[in-house]
Amino acid sequence: MSDEKKLGILEKEYSRRQFLKLSGKGLAGIPITAAMLTLFGCTQQQVEDGKVEAIATPTSLLVVNRAKCTGCQRCETNCTLTNDGKAQPWLSRLHVRDSVVFGATEVPADYMHGGGFLGEWDMGPETCKQCADPKCMSACPASAIAPDPNTGARVVDTEKCIGCGACEAACPWHMPKVDPDTKKSTKCITCGACAAGCPTGALSVIPWEDVVAAANA
Amino acid sequence: MNGWTGKMLRVNLTTGSTSVESSEKYFDYIGGKGMANRILYDEVPAGTKPLDEASKVIFAAGPNCGGSAPCSSRTTMSFLSTFTKYNAICDAHMGGDTAIMMKYAGYDAIIIEGKSAKPVYIAIKDDNVEIKDAASLWGKMTMDTVAEICKVEGAGTNVVTIGPAGENLIPLANVLNNGGHSGGGGIGAIFGSKNLKALAIYGTKAVYVADSAKILELNKYVLEDLMGSNNNHVVPTVAQSWSEYENASTRWTGHPGLTWGAAEGGPIDTGESPPGEITKFGYRCQKAVFDWGDIAEKYTVKMTGCATCPVRCYASLRVPELEAKTGVKAAHANTCLANGVYARNNLLPTFQDVAEPGDGKFMAGYLATTVADDLGLWDNYGELNATLNYFVKDDCALLKQILPPAEFDSIPWDKREAGDITFLKDLLEAVASGKGELSHLADGAYFVSERYKSLLGDEFLHSSAMGLWGPLGGKRHHGNECAAQVGLLTNIIYNRDGMCHTIVNITGSGLPYDLQKSIIEEIFGAGALDKPKAYTPMNESKAKFAKFGVIRQVIHDSMTLCNWVWPMTFSPRKDRGYKGDLSVEAQYMAAITGQAWTEESLNEAAERVIQLQRAMTVEAVGSTDMRNLHDVVSNFIFDIDPDKKAFEEGTVKLDRDDWQTALTMFYKEFGWDETTGAPTRATLEKFGLKDVADALDAKGLLPA
Numbered sequence: 034m035s036d037e038k039k040l041g042i043l044e045k046e047y048s049r050r051q052f053l054k055l056s057g058k059g060l061a062g063i064p065i066t067a068a069m070l071t072l073f074g075c076t077q078q079q080v081e082d083g084k085v086e087a088i089a090t091p092t093s094l095l096v097v098n099r100a101k102c103t104g105c106q107r108c109e110t111n112c113t114l115t116n117d118g119k120a121q122p123w124l125s126r127l128h129v130r131d132s133v134v135f136g137a138t139e140v141p142a143d144y145m146h147g148g149g150f151l152g153e154w155d156m157g158p159e160t161c162k163q164c165a166d167p168k169c170m171s172a173c174p175a176s177a178i179a180p181d182p183n184t185g186a187r188v189v190d191t192e193k194c195i196g197c198g199a200c201e202a203a204c205p206w207h208m209p210k211v212d213p214d215t216k217k218s219t220k221c222i223t224c225g226a227c228a229a230g231c232p233t234g235a236l237s238v239i240p241w242e243d244v245v246a247a248a249n250a
Numbered sequence: 251m252n253g254w255t256g257k258m259l260r261v262n263l264t265t266g267s268t269s270v271e272s273s274e275k276y277f278d279y280i281g282g283k284g285m286a287n288r289i290l291y292d293e294v295p296a297g298t299k300p301l302d303e304a305s306k307v308i309f310a311a312g313p314n315c316g317g318s319a320p321c322s323s324r325t326t327m328s329f330l331s332t333f334t335k336y337n338a339i340c341d342a343h344m345g346g347d348t349a350i351m352m353k354y355a356g357y358d359a360i361i362i363e364g365k366s367a368k369p370v371y372i373a374i375k376d377d378n379v380e381i382k383d384a385a386s387l388w389g390k391m392t393m394d395t396v397a398e399i400c401k402v403e404g405a406g407t408n409v410v411t412i413g414p415a416g417e418n419l420i421p422l423a424n425v426l427n428n429g430g431h432s433g434g435g436g437i438g439a440i441f442g443s444k445n446l447k448a449l450a451i452y453g454t455k456a457v458y459v460a461d462s463a464k465i466l467e468l469n470k471y472v473l474e475d476l477m478g479s480n481n482n483h484v485v486p487t488v489a490q491s492w493s494e495y496e497n498a499s500t501r502w503t504g505h506p507g508l509t510w511g512a513a514e515g516g517p518i519d520t521g522e523s524p525p526g527e528i529t530k531f532g533y534r535c536q537k538a539v540f541d542w543g544d545i546a547e548k549y550t551v552k553m554t555g556c557a558t559c560p561v562r563c564y565a566s567l568r569v570p571e572l573e574a575k576t577g578v579k580a581a582h583a584n585t586c587l588a589n590g591v592y593a594r595n596n597l598l599p600t601f602q603d604v605a606e607p608g609d610g611k612f613m614a615g616y617l618a619t620t621v622a623d624d625l626g627l628w629d630n631y632g633e634l635n636a637t638l639n640y641f642v643k644d645d646c647a648l649l650k651q652i653l654p655p656a657e658f659d660s661i662p663w664d665k666r667e668a669g670d671i672t673f674l675k676d677l678l679e680a681v682a683s684g685k686g687e688l689s690h691l692a693d694g695a696y697f698v699s700e701r702y703k704s705l706l707g708d709e710f711l712h713s714s715a716m717g718l719w720g721p722l723g724g725k726r727h728h729g730n731e732c733a734a735q736v737g738l739l740t741n742i743i744y745n746r747d748g749m750c751h752t753i754v755n756i757t758g759s760g761l762p763y764d765l766q767k768s769i770i771e772e773i774f775g776a777g778a779l780d781k782p783k784a785y786t787p788m789n790e791s792k793a794k795f796a797k798f799g800v801i802r803q804v805i806h807d808s809m810t811l812c813n814w815v816w817p818m819t820f821s822p823r824k825d826r827g828y829k830g831d832l833s834v835e836a837q838y839m840a841a842i843t844g845q846a847w848t849e850e851s852l853n854e855a856a857e858r859v860i861q862l863q864r865a866m867t868v869e870a871v872g873s874t875d876m877r878n879l880h881d882v883v884s885n886f887i888f889d890i891d892p893d894k895k896a897f898e899e900g901t902v903k904l905d906r907d908d909w910q911t912a913l914t915m916f917y918k919e920f921g922w923d924e925t926t927g928a929p930t931r932a933t934l935e936k937f938g939l940k941d942v943a944d945a946l947d948a949k950g951l952l953p954a
Contacts, residue, residue, distance in 0.1 A: 120459060
């Protein structure tokens, strides 16, 4: 891989940090190599079918592979036990419970041929996209959401948060939630507990240097 | 409050009222099974029949449920058995997502009582509980019912529903959630009798825990060091680079070259899944090929299962060719015996091919599993299939005697003759219809025997063809074929099949027998574990081992954990000498609740539950003579392999006199009267059950 291409990923990553969708055309314009497929644990077909999602974080790529998700929902309890000290999947910083039955948050007209437990098993978690232009951050009236200086993740400053829920309303995926106990917004801080505890690797966190090495292979 | 929510929900279908009460007075019974059993004892008078208005159904989960421990989302439902002699207390254990949703909605238990005048369903969203009209749902199959309710209540709602079988009061009717997760015991008929179609639950609340860091640490410990595959089988079927042993019979089927063949975007290799690698754990159990054979690999989309479970034992198949040919839904999931049970034996003597030569038996089994789940018809661990086979054998000799000619002729026998697999769909639909005499073959084996006593004599209930543990009507479930007397002793505790997996998880672990024996004898004493098919007479070590099996099962059903995987008796790790850790359940209880639970205190609480259940069974039997009226086992257990004697190598048969010794030793371990097997006042009082002892005493049901 040329330095120019390598720089392409990193520039897109660090300067604009957009939500990267893997597609048949590649990742951020870089063609998918066999080594990248191995690293992501998916097939070219899964990528072309749009079943694999890649979310850029400052240090890594979070890959969601719906073909591997078995609906156990351990990601949600691990998330809340780690970050909130209690088990409360509804509060989780990624969402799967509302789509495990039908593969989507609405019941499909032809549910038998849809996803999830009642359909044909297509399912997977919706995760925080760590957006380049986060709607949650811009909607916050208290300026409580800002990039963490170490991880770059957009995190909630609980000292500033007033628990109004504007972040949840503004997020296209309604990822943040206001904890009814603390009255503070919760939001993904890219801690990785969800991926570390996923028993099938449907969620995986891949360091950028590994992505670049695989792209270069 | 940590672990428990401290609340239980009461829904009265007669009055339409709902209320929330404290659950704290039941904490001595842990939760789940223990809590549900005590509520049933307190609120449903002995002598009540299961379909009476006074009959109740209790859903319950324990303090550990919702807290994230691996395999902690099974629901216990307690009620009166519809299908076994005495209609005594019965539990059903259902996986899926119901238990965690109930906990996250804020309830340790849900009590359903009374009877609605018209079809209804109960909709629960946290504190908001409504009884809603279900007129448009009555008559619908289970999966359509889930879809219709979720359109109203939200796609993420967990729906527990009956199908036509429950509505038609078929004693072998179940409830299901998330497709194929079933609770049996006849609970579906009780729902039907109450005009209750479904329970829909959505919860957003927390399960609070005392020590979240400790729970996460325990999760890591269990997943990295202790847990194997389904049934805690700790040896893979095919040698892997890290493994010392291989054993073709285990459920650790995943290995390089074996795939989820129908995964979206191409096959996913199950690969190596060594101990310590949590993110590969879910590939250990390729249950589809274990349950269905090699043919299922190419139809396997993935493995699914219950919330919180990393094992994933639900073979999730998509068979479009079947749907194209028969109209039966292409994708369905179930596990173990439910997979393919109706294609066994002789309901269909031949099978037409569907997609390729020789696939008819697989297709027939898959079709029947899907149809039965959609009807809400329970197989009772194969009993319904065994009963149907008993009546169709010898050119339907018995069936012709019980069915009026017109009903007999209405069955599409031409399809059976042709090997048309949709015959099974027609047959199961007729059984679930509640119309005609055929439906009575789903009354449960005991009631079938009573109904046709003049035709069946004693032979039916005692036959190896039926495979019941005893004439009470419970199916043998890991009985004498599993560790001799030990397995069979775990069966006689219940008023249904045994459901105890503590022992079979050990014998089926895949470890060499000598290694199993050394670990088990270290815990229970010499002679605790016989070599398969090389049995020895009863001894005290076996009695202790059997009691351990039952008590652990009660712990799991009460706190909640899945006894299909727990306890962690063995480990897959060579560096542990393959020894597990039996203290983990108590460690979870302590971390969740913040209370000082130990292995001993947990055992004691679980034994309290069993003492209560035994007392309730004595009340239902109406006699203290449990040895002769309840704990009687089927003749085939002593009479199989007529050319061999008990304790000869090569047979699992037991000896009648030795079995009586086994009962005596088992009774002694539980502190029961050694003659009758009934709990004594001293034992009941030892476990804080003086009120139960007094009630038995008043009825003359304490042993002399």
